[in-house]
Amino acid sequence: MIIFYRRFLCLLLLCIIVCNITAQQKKFTLLPSASTGITFRNDIVEDASMFMYLYENLYVGGGVSIGDINNDGLPDVYFSSTRGYNKLYLNQGNFKFQDITLSAGVNGGEGIKTGVNMVDINGDSYLDILVCKSGFKDPNLRKKILYINNRNLTFTNKAAEYGLEDASFTIQSYFLDYDNDGDKDVFFVNHLDDFSKSMTIPARMENGKLIYVEDTTTVYTSDRLYENRGGKFMDVTKKAGLITHAFGLSASLADLNNDGWTDIYVANDFNKPDFLFINNKNGTFTNKLTEQLNHTSFSAMGSDIADINNDGLEDIYVVDMAVEEPTRQKQLFAVNQNYDKFQLMLKFNLFYQYPRNSLQLNNADGTYSEIANHAGVAETEWSWTPLLADFDNDGWKDLYVTNGIKRDITDWDYKVFVLDSIINSMNRGQGVDLDKWLKSIPSVKTKNYFYRNNGSLTFDKYTDVWMDQPASFSSGAAYADLDNDGDLDLIVNNVDDEPFVFKNNTSDNAGTANYLRFRVLKNARSTEEVYGTAVKITDAKGQIQMQHYNPQRGFLSTSEHILHLGTGAETIIPRVEITFPSLKKIILENVKTNQVLSVYEADAKLPAAEIAVKKQTLFTDISAQNKIKFTQTENDYIDFKREPLIPYKCSRKGPYYASADINADGRRDIYIGGAAGIEGKLMLQNADGSFTEKKQTAFTADKIYEDMSALFFDADGDKDNDLYVVSGGAEFEAGSNLYQDRLYINDGKGNFAKAAKALPVEGFNGSCVTALDYDADGDWDLFVGGHVLPGKFPQADNSMLLQNNKGIFTNVTTDATKELTKAGVINCAAWSDIDGDGKNELSLSGEWMAPAIFKLQDGAFKKMQQTVSFVSPVTQKDTVTNLSELSGWWYCLKTEDIDGDGDLDIIVGNRGTNSSIKGNYYNPCTVYAKDFDGNGSYDAVLGYYNQSKCYPLFSRDQLIDQMPSMRKKFIRYKDYSGTTLDKLFTQEQKKGMDIYKTNFFESGVLINEGNGAFRFNAFPEKAQLSTINDIVIDDFDKDGIKDILVCGNSYDAAVMVGNIDATSILLLKGNGKGIFTAVPHTTDGLKVRGESRKMVYLKENNLLVVLKNSAAAQVFTVNKAN
Template sequence: MSRLSTLILITSILIVSFLSGCRNDTTNNASFILLEAESTGLNFENNLTQTTDFSVFDYMYFYNGGGLAAADFNNDGLVDLYFTANQGQNKMFLNKGDFKFEDITDKAKVGGTGGWSTGASVVDINNDGLMDIYLSEVGDHEILKSANQLYVCQKIENGIPIYADEAISYDLDLVGFATQAVFVDFDLDGDLDMFQLNHSIHENGTYGERESFEGKKSLTAGDKYFRNDNGKFTDITAEAGINSSALGYGLGIVTGDVNNDGYPDIYIGNDFHENDYLYLNQKNGTFKEVLTNQINHTSRFSMGVDMADFNNDGYSDILSLDMLPYDPLILKRSLGEDAYDVYMFKKRFGYNDQFARNNLQLNNGDSTFSEIAILAGVEATDWSWAGLFFDFDNNGYKDLFVSNGIPRRMNDIDYTNFMSNNIDQRKKTEMGYVDKEDLEIIEKMPQIKIPNKFFSNNKDYTFEDIKNAISNNKDSYSNGSVYADFDNDGDLDIVVNNIADKPFIYKNLAVENGVSGKSLILNLQGSPNNRSAIGTRVIAITDSGFISNKYYAVRGFQSSALSNFHIGIGDSSKVKAIYIIWPDATYQELKNPKFNSVDTMAWQSGLPLFDFKMLDRATPEFITEDLTDSVNLKIKHKENDFVEFNRERLMPHMVSTEGPALAVGDINGDGLEDVFIGSAKRQRSRIFIQNANKKFTELEVPLIHNDSTFEDVDAVFKDFDNDGHLDLAIAAGGNEYWGDSEYLRQRLYFNDGSGNFSQKIYLDNAFITASCILSEDINGDGLQDIFVGGRAVPKNYGKIPHSYLYINKGDRKFEEVTAQYSNELPEVGMVKDGQFSDINKDGRPDLILALEWDVLKIFLNNGKGFDSREVFEQKGLWNYVQVLDVDNDGDMDILAGNSGLNSRLKASKEQPV
């Protein structure tokens, strides 16, 4: 910040303070207050020191930070804390009440081995009612030689829990590049199994086609899955269907039931080029990885993840965090998305679509997800680690907390340019030769602290940044985080593990300020082999939907929490029923719930199974069935290899990949509809004849096949010569050809009545990249006329192309009359779509056009020409228009598709795009 900016900021603060007067209580309007570290007693810091023996040049995740665990470790009714350190002693703190904590690390014997600790997982491993801790460690890498540790509580002595490392006894003394362990009863046999998330470290063997890694196991970097066999953990990674190659860069893991079948599923966020994983539980001890079948795209550098039903529809949604800056200055200084050729290179190697921003996957309830982070307003939270969904104010809707920050920004453009241009330096660091001068290079990486983010759920799929409602908040490098009710007042507080700073405690002020709704707080007592009841789900059925929450310890980033189950209810009068669904999928209905106080619920044997079908959405009136294979129409469109960005680097999107033409009509007069499917350049378009058995057979049409050099983007079947047979008009586009190229001409093929297209004509003058071709009798002479919409000007995106209107003169001849019918129509805009329809019910077809970077326009047919009208003033990236009577009132309405709100482009009347 410049001195002038600093002076202005200080002056502004002084003015605001003066006008506001002296205020003793700064928390009246705050949602949370950050407590001063000196008052809490949390004397812990995760400090990092770089040396010539070990630095970020040796371990790329040097700055990922530590995690923490929260649980009542001494069974006194207060939630305690355990922090992991990367280069020092881990620490345990007992909660003494009123947000005061006491360091008992040495007494409890849980300081660790001095290795590089990452994730902390709280679990009652032996079901004795005492909480244990499983530590993930980075081992067998450079100077790091530690193994995972399992601290089992031996006893509680004078209020102090005493621990011993028993990892060897449970076969859990794992050595590898560990991130986080998850203990869940995945096979519903009553005991807790374990999934160990690991991460790769960018060795040479981690690049290449995804298929080449299938079935290969990395002992240190690969994820691992263990079945609990009577207290011993058996590695069944391969037989369970878990990917365990060096390709995985696992930084985040969360469990939940995404398909409401009663079995826990797994979502894993992978850094860098590897896909994220979505493992569906197959109910037989195995999993199936289905991400690419259900999710269109993910974060690119996935870090922390969480799973929760944030919109109260009964289905679990998924959050994955990335590192997209929200500050424009930081954004411009940071590396962005891959270049298009690199992006396509990854696609060809089998990697899914990935974008460097947070992703919020909305569960559609039909085995698909819609990614809506931009629409929700949570796509950019900078270098983010832990994302936690929970209800800030107990209103029944889950809000969102995000921890973020990194001490050194390795994606800074200036730094990466420096390293790229300094060949000798790059070679040294890649070879592992690091001296003091090399460590000075690290100082060239920018240091930017940023505040953690708080988002309030608006109940409409969007969230509001409530940064002004966080009292005393400060910038930091924050990593692992948990939420729990640390003061037992009925709302959930937050604790964060920081780098180079003491832990943050955000005290929740909802109850204190009188803005909290009702909450349901349960002391869950599970089955004998899962006493903590991990995996329990609570569903409250209300007038407006479902409020549900799942009891899993691990979420966010390298952290876990087990305390009383907490779910915000809001208005308790609207609750119709509350169900407790135990990990074995049996359930109890909670009668006469005690809101705002702790209620105890205990598992019982012999309970009925919960019917998850009650969570299904109402069956839609229109039910679709995929008949592609059964009707012989399994056609996959393949674009030709042409990258417009190489020709016009400032294009917001390519015009050449907007999809093929499709037209439907009965071309052979048998009463069955046939299909035309267009193609990209140098691929033949095809016609399929429907047979009586409802299957399709491809029709050989040499005249059309010979025109495969065209790119066919739209088509329509109409009887253009009034012989009683449907002819075919095709619009050419693709934006690859330019000028008067033959392959920018619009064509008509005439049908002889048997489906044979034996004659072709071109429409005069129309050498354009077209978007649509429409046909209607606009002058009432009984002949079908044609409109061709101009999409773009090749090599000059943004320039208005020419559009054309043709009057059918009979005898297969057409006259271009665009300007005669409307002075505006020839260069109306960048046409994306259109339709003829009698919008004003005067018996004449009007023309409705969807324009990119413009408005929706109607050209009213007056019998001699067109009169232009704007549907409304709002300009947009209109790409679709359909005219129909939506409300069945007898007049025609317009359904139009814009770019939408789930877009990187932000527009308003004051600041249009």
């Protein structure tokens, strides 16, 4: 139990810190309008001419644009108003602002104003203002306004003159030099105007098949790209390949592939997935979203791009409508988590989309790993603006998120019990009182979120630590150093309220919060900025920071026109490298911090041509050589139809394999198991290292079974390799004869015949098999692990110990030990000498259990009592507990002497920390299970913790799908939304129920310290971003130290849980002491996508075969050391 005591102390310490900070000055101070003079309000007025059901984006709110319009060194502020008039405030210093809207002539006119942008569009060194509009059907009310700065605090609308009087349904404008010709072009994010189609999948029936029908309407709705041709903008959207049909809400710009050309990420709401437009450097773009990302947010709102982990690569963050607080989460859950609809979306190439925020980590190889759950930023309420910036000047990008919607239009009680009746009244021709209708929609203000970057891949929520703020309906937001003190202040546009003006107090911490700020300009004679310029700094410790200059960030807004980097305690930066889109560079050395540097492209020079030296990677993909042709096909069984509340499928586990020389030619061959209805394949190795399938009649006859594991071993003592295949998969009823395992006898030449009477008759859902001579009679006995009991998740089915008597196997499990029969939901087993006494032990790993070691004593297996220690992240001291406390979802296990001390360590792969399902000792992932409603089905209800209370994970409707009787108890959604797991059932119902808990999800190495003690060394953070399904151990880089290769990802989860898909494969370099570091794919050459289930390592051939679910195998050669 004391394993998590240190974590409890850590939480207690944080609470003490929070309480202490509240008594002191917080990092941000909310300034009242009476002090600032900013009294603007974005009051959204609804009437018969315009209300939310006429224009569903009405509640998105307004934007903020910050820039110095009169070049006096003080950033000024411009707000957009949805239905009122925009406001411009002149910064007079010391957080005093003057409303000059009327005299400046910039009120935005009529119509629904959305995004606002300050930009020097004509290169005269003064910022102009571009106002976007949407909503009304009349195009005249949507024409954009371009306010050209007259350089005397007045502006003139010249949109038509510049070719920008576009009347599209526009959310925001984004300036960029897409063709690298030295001027600013502009990209507009637009949206479709028919919101009735927002959640439908357009399809029609043709020849008995559903065919996806793309909306071909593009006038006013497609995103638009306008090229700057000598000051006149021309629509080049079609030529650039950017015609779209989506409900766009934001874009983010950066050179994502470091080729010197700006790329565009577009966040789209509703069914249509986001776009990742990669610049082809020839005036065109290609959407490479599905090639580079594994999944996205569903209702994508605002977005930002920044380097969150200081590896020199920019990452992508997109917010959604994912509510963190359990009651509101279940009340507002906006997306129907329907498995069939989700599969239909995939069929029509609408991609994997999940209703939560997404943080795409740049892998440097043209792919991204989505890590929002791991980072702790997946759920931030109904969110609009994300801003990634260093708000505490410690050198790491923090995160601010605005939240709130004026009316909770997705409230389920409103939709089911109020809206339906209103629609029925309208269908009957009855009038509806609009005011009464709108007031019937719940309206709840919420707080914005602040996260502090931990200097890794995680963030801590610092909302109440850093600021006092009221609840609000916040939308657009922007940052700037409004008082020129070297830290970033914040301005937030609120709906039906005055804006927030937050003064940042970081500059008060002199010496520990230094900074460098850059103005990126064309030349010393002009203040025209060079968008897309990359600034990279390297401090004395070798830590780098990199950011592209682009003030257009978040949602509807534009932040300051200066690039800001915090440097922490560093006062001298040894190296500053500025790279302009022209690829010209400026290198500065030993730069003092706490200053604003103006850098000019005119002073930059093209670097000397470097001779590219291509370094050999550790692995080379040779799949194209077709050494082994295998594509796994998964049978389409949907576990959720039988058990609606399970978090993941138990039937989707393959492919599995076994390898051995089965025809005595000295070369290892491979058997790859098949899913139900698909026969297993025997692949014989040829002399050239390629493989050819050898058909087996026995395998074809048994294709009805689902192969869950396989083992080549000598079953009958004739010195050749026979084949044992475990049947499982969970798709059949418990006890079905389709779970009968199979033994195939080899004739010595690689021909197999089924030994039908060699195995006991059984119907257990198996998972793995390992050979062991437990009775020391000279032949191989078998342990067969049982997986989940079909229809009774997460109960374990029986495991078996099979005794070999001259090729006939008997189940002796109950005789050998009753503990083995229900050892757990087993995934992996190993037979090896763990305690060093010269006798092997049986090590097991599985789901809803801890790793377990069984020792053979007096003819029976008994679970050993082990202890485990690990270093507390707070005290750096060892914390000790029993190994049995580490309950996780352990998918694989290997034993190996990792640290070279002569004993065997245990390497274990777990679920990882990048899932919406989490748990620790005090707040474990918990399941209550029983036939609660007495209808004959086993009901497993999974719960998660929030604020020390455990709530059911799934929605009311999903609960009712499993237990229809619950409809009477939870008539309305609000009756269910705040119910804890403990209150879900009566005391009578809870009698005799099963309780399952998991509290540990990290993968790592159990270092054997002898005498029954282990030390758990967690793998590095990047190895925790996905499941680990298989492990291969070898010295891959030939430095004399063992490394670990892991493969992972899981596409088996329920829709609301989502795929875990951040890491298909990863090489971990060892240091010989049980500590590992992740090797980047640019070094190891391993580029694998998809659900990697197993790896076949043929060391003698220097071949690695990666077997993937529902995909072709990938083959790599293991290169010799350089």
